[in-house]
Amino acid sequence: MANSEVTFIMIKPDGVQRGLIGDIICRFEKKGFFLKAMKMVQVERSFAEKHYSDLSTKSFFGSLVEYIVSGPVVAMVWQGKGVVATGRKIIGATNPAASEPGTIRGDYCIEVSRNIIHGSDAVESAQKEIALWFPDGIIDWRSANHSWIYEN
Numbered sequence: 001m002a003n004s005e006v007t008f009i010m011i012k013p014d015g016v017q018r019g020l021i022g023d024i025i026c027r028f029e030k031k032g033f034f035l036k037a038m039k040m041v042q043v044e045r046s047f048a049e050k051h052y053s054d055l056s057t058k059s060f061f062g063s064l065v066e067y068i069v070s071g072p073v074v075a076m077v078w079q080g081k082g083v084v085a086t087g088r089k090i091i092g093a094t095n096p097a098a099s100e101p102g103t104i105r106g107d108y109c110i111e112v113s114r115n116i117i118h119g120s121d122a123v124e125s126a127q128k129e130i131a132l133w134f135p136d137g138i139i140d141w142r143s144a145n146h147s148w149i150y151e152n
């Protein structure tokens with residue numbers, strides 16, 4: 001069902017350090033998406049390399065991995081109709097210089113190498129990332145607000 005689409009969102013170490021966890025969660029929550037899983041964790045280098053394996057040939061790969069392991073991150077699963085694409089819109093462009101004001105990156109950061117948040121880029125990559133970050137599965141709960149957000 002379209003309403004059950006899920007995405008993987010991660011607040012990166014700079015977002016955690018800068019006290020932006022609450023604001024970021026608030027934006028997804030107020031939109032009407034449902035939080036299905038969340039944990040704070042500091043990952044190993046090998047785990048970060050796996051998460052970003054598609055970018056392993058990029059010149060910035062080493063510094064990207066350094067950045068992700070530099071402190072705790074907040075890993076989340078959000079659910080809702082179109083949450084992958086809409087989540088990317090809420091986040092803004094990869095380079096904060098190109099992110100519109102009103103987006104998370106547009107409002108809170110400046111450099112591409114310190115862009116505070118990750119969001120899956122497709123339904124398939126979301127499934128892969130959720131399996132990597134939440135190997136024990138996620139709680140299948142349904143919000144009592146469901147029918148106030150969705151007609152069906």
Ligand code: GDP
Binds near residue numbers: 064093095121
């Ligand atoms: P995203 O899906 O918008 O996060 O962007 P990508 O998947 O293309 O890149 C993953 C992450 O790598 C980005 O969020 C940035 O933190 C980092 N990154 C991307 N491009 C660059 C770059 O040109 N230089 C550096 N230093 N980091 C980059």
Ligand code: MG
Binds near residue numbers: 119121
């Ligand atoms: Mg990406």
